[in-house]
Amino acid sequence: MADAPDTDGLGLVDLLNLLKPVPEPEPISMMPETQGWIWLAIATVMACSWGCVVLVRRRRATAYRREALAELHSVAADPATMARIIRRAALVAFPRRKVASLVGQDWVQFLNSNCPDAPFSGLAAEALVAGPYHQNSRENPELKAQCRVWLKTHTAGSMQ
Numbered sequence: 001m002a003d004a005p006d007t008d009g010l011g012l013v014d015l016l017n018l019l020k021p022v023p024e025p026e027p028i029s030m031m032p033e034t035q036g037w038i039w040l041a042i043a044t045v046m047a048c049s050w051g052c053v054v055l056v057r058r059r060r061a062t063a064y065r066r067e068a069l070a071e072l073h074s075v076a077a078d079p080a081t082m083a084r085i086i087r088r089a090a091l092v093a094f095p096r097r098k099v100a101s102l103v104g105q106d107w108v109q110f111l112n113s114n115c116p117d118a119p120f121s122g123l124a125a126e127a128l129v130a131g132p133y134h135q136n137s138r139e140n141p142e143l144k145a146q147c148r149v150w151l152k153t154h155t156a157g158s159m160q
Contacts, residue, residue: 061156064092068151077139079131082147086111086128093156104129115154119146 005018032038068089075081090099090111102110108125112118120128124143131143 064089065151069148072144072147072151077141077144079127079140079143080134081131082140082143083128083131086147086150089151093154111150111154115150117149117153119149 007015007018010018032041068085072082072085075085087099094114099110105125108120108129111120111128124140124146127140127143128147
């Protein structure tokens with residue numbers, strides 16, 4: 001042991017200072033070592049992107065519902081105003097040629113046929129039909145509730 005330092009008479013601190021530092025290991029690569037992980041990452045990114053596209057399309061397609069519900073919430077239970085809101089929402093959701101010409105009981109039947117709960121019946125249906133023609137009709141909270149149900153649950157038609 002010719003190259004060993006003389007340690008006689010050295011204190012603990014001096015002996016520790018003679019130690020060589022431990023070499024640091026090579027940094028670990030963050031790249032996956034197999035191609036399967038790369039393909040899984042690509043598939044995950046594609047699935048998330050597709051999900052975002054579907055979500056944005058669905059949100060845009062139902063924007064008219066949210067706008068109509070917000071407008072319905074902000075107005076009084078006036079049948080004329082509610083009839084306008086429902087008509088505009090139906091014109092957006094269904095082809096104009098199917099909706100624009102409907103009046104009276106045909107209009108109510110159309111609304112009920114496109115909603116699983118068929119909300120319009122009785123006095124509320126009569127108020128909805130007569131609403132656009134009687135500007136000063138009395139408020140109808142039952143009609144407002146039925147309009148809300150229709151806006152939330154109707155099945156939208158094909159956009160042709």
